[in-house]
Amino acid sequence: MTETPVHPALWPAPVATGAVDATVTVPGSKSVTNRALVLASLAAEPGWLRRPLRSRDSLLMAEALRALGVGIEETVSSSSTPAGDPDGSGEAWRVIPAGLHGPATVDVGNAGTVMRFMPPVAALADGPVRFDGDPRSYERPLNGVIDALRVLGARIDDDGRGALPMTVHGGGALDGGRVEIDASSSSQFVSALLLSAPRFNQGVEVRHVGGSLPSMPHIRMTVDMLRQVGAQVDEPETGGEPNVWRVSPSALLGRDLTIEPDLSNAQPFLAAALITGGKVTIPDWPERTTQPGDQLRRIFTEMGGSCELTDRGLVFTGSGSIHGIDVDLSEVGELTPGIAAVAALADSPSTLRGVAHLRLHETDRLAALTKEINELGGDVTETEDGLHIRPRRLHGGIFHTYDDHRMATAGSIIGLAVEGVQIENVATTAKTLPDFPRMWTEMLAGAGN
Structure with a gap:
């Protein structure tokens, strides 16, 4: 029997087989x-x-x-x-x-x-x-x-x-x-x-x-x-x-x-702890910073996790439950794709507000997130300034990235919990996060194995 060849531009997003337990060193901001x-x-x-x-x-x-x-x-x-x-x-x-x-x-x-x-x-x-x-x-x-x-x-x-x-x-x-x-x-x-x-x-x-x-x-x-x-x-x-x-x-x-670590690029790894009920440590997380990614501590805690800033860095732990959120992201718009991906896997609806300007980013991120999550079986609608996300059982499929690095990491987050998600052009993550596929698979190496 001849196997169907995998398109070279598609990356099979790894599924987590258990709770992650990893330390991930994130490159500079x-x-x-x-x-x-x-x-x-x-x-x-x-x-x-x-x-x-x-x-x-x-x-x-x-x-x-x-x-x-x-x-x-x-x-x-x-x-x-x-x-x-x-x-x-x-x-x-x-x-x-x-x-x-x-x-x-x-x-x-x-x-x-x-x-x-x-x-x-x-x-x-x-x-x-x-x-x-x-x-x-x-x-x-x-x-x-x-x-x-x-x-x-x-x-x-x-x-x-x-x-x-x-x-x-x-x-x-x-x-x-x-x-x-x-x-x-x-x-x-x-x-x-x-x-x-x-x-x-x-x-x-x-x-x-x-x-x-x-x-x-x-x-x-x-x-x-x-x-x-x-x-x-x-x-x-x-x-x-x-x-x-x-x-x-x-x-x-x-x-x-x-240069401080890029806290926004820590988002998919923290999301992995939240989704799998595991633990991820990000070394060198600053005590004081102007980076918008620092708000992930608050947002992901509201969605079901907990965090502690220690001598080793930020230790983020998932509870095994993911809750929906109603949140104004106007100051931290770049976090929207990852939050939307987590929200699609939550136990209640989410509303993401204040991000109309994302229509002018690397791609129209609001339209792209709506289309890609819905094509996996989701229920996302655009609002005037954001997204409304009603969680539904998702299925596999191609997650298009539109040459947008944060779309690629968002699709990878969903792929942790949904079999058969394939990321188109995962190499676009090199825009700000070189070697993301290796970092992702290494993080997952200890997940339930």
């Missing part, structure tokens, strides 16, 4: 790594990034900065501590600022941080910088950054699209000053302007004038990291005007920064 790369490149002196994330998004950012003249040297420590890595913390990147210059071409891939954080940097370069990327990048909103940079003195050729591809004609400096933007479609519009603002002649005053601002933790992360390198920032969180951020012109310090 993409959000922190890419912000740190920009700030280090604009500093007045060299700096170090230790334990940076090496993924498609972060390597695209490093290559973009190299294209403008920044030196980024990579070292990897072995069993002995090499020169240049004095604390033995593993891989490190030495960032050596230089005069930014064109002509250059930047490939943004489909990385929101690269397509939004780099144009203000390019405006400071001497010469033209062309931006291009994956086909999906042409559809993602960029007008907030483009329009703001024009107000601040930049010359940009985008043929009126407000999107990629485009060319930033850098003049070696940027006036800066006051600008109003609508960042309701992406908080990255605000972060993009703030990160380069210390190098603007007048600094910047950014006023958000649109609707609800999503993903506020990421703006707090930007402000916190700016202050770490010596920038002066006035913000709403510290008594400033609502929806107004001011950054003064200044030189930035070169820092020696160790």
Whole structure:
């Protein structure tokens, strides 16, 4: 009997045979790594990034900065501590600022941080910088950054699209000053302007004038990291005007920064403990962080687990039951796919709110989650700003990912409890979580075996 060949782009999601019991070391945060790369490149002196994330998004950012003249040297420590890595913390990147210059071409891939954080940097370069990327990048909103940079003195050729591809004609400096933007479609519009603002002649005053601002933790992360390198920032969180951020012109310090683990990328592993009634430990979970993934401790506890921050890291334990949840995810939208996957396996309905902006991410995540979970037998409906999920008995099938890393991990979460789930293009997880299939199968190796 001839077996039906498995399509090479389909990955059979492993089913858990029992409760997981694993320690999973999660690579560094993409959000922190890419912000740190920009700030280090604009500093007045060299700096170090230790334990940076090496993924498609972060390597695209490093290559973009190299294209403008920044030196980024990579070292990897072995069993002995090499020169240049004095604390033995593993891989490190030495960032050596230089005069930014064109002509250059930047490939943004489909990385929101690269397509939004780099144009203000390019405006400071001497010469033209062309931006291009994956086909999906042409559809993602960029007008907030483009329009703001024009107000601040930049010359940009985008043929009126407000999107990629485009060319930033850098003049070696940027006036800066006051600008109003609508960042309701992406908080990255605000972060993009703030990160380069210390190098603007007048600094910047950014006023958000649109609707609800999503993903506020990421703006707090930007402000916190700016202050770490010596920038002066006035913000709403510290008594400033609502929806107004001011950054003064200044030189930035070169820092020696160790990158935190990516807490959002810990989500599928914590979900595995919740779904299987097992235990997963994530080493080096920070006691204080601006990462939105830290809210997983609260959300997954409400859904039936428990957690403890110990010397070993975060220890998360599932109870064997999964409860539905009614939750506003406006500040932590990137967690929505994983939460939706867990909710599809719960014992009661869930409503996920405040995430209309996910329609503009790597894919339309609300439509994609609805379609893929429903095609496995689920009952998900889109709302104006989120999803309503009624758990039903699911069955196997192909879970399409739309080149979206968080769709791939969401499908893998469902596959823990549902036989026959096949993930299309699981390799897309390399965007922020390199080698996810190996990490997943190693976690499951001790599950009931």
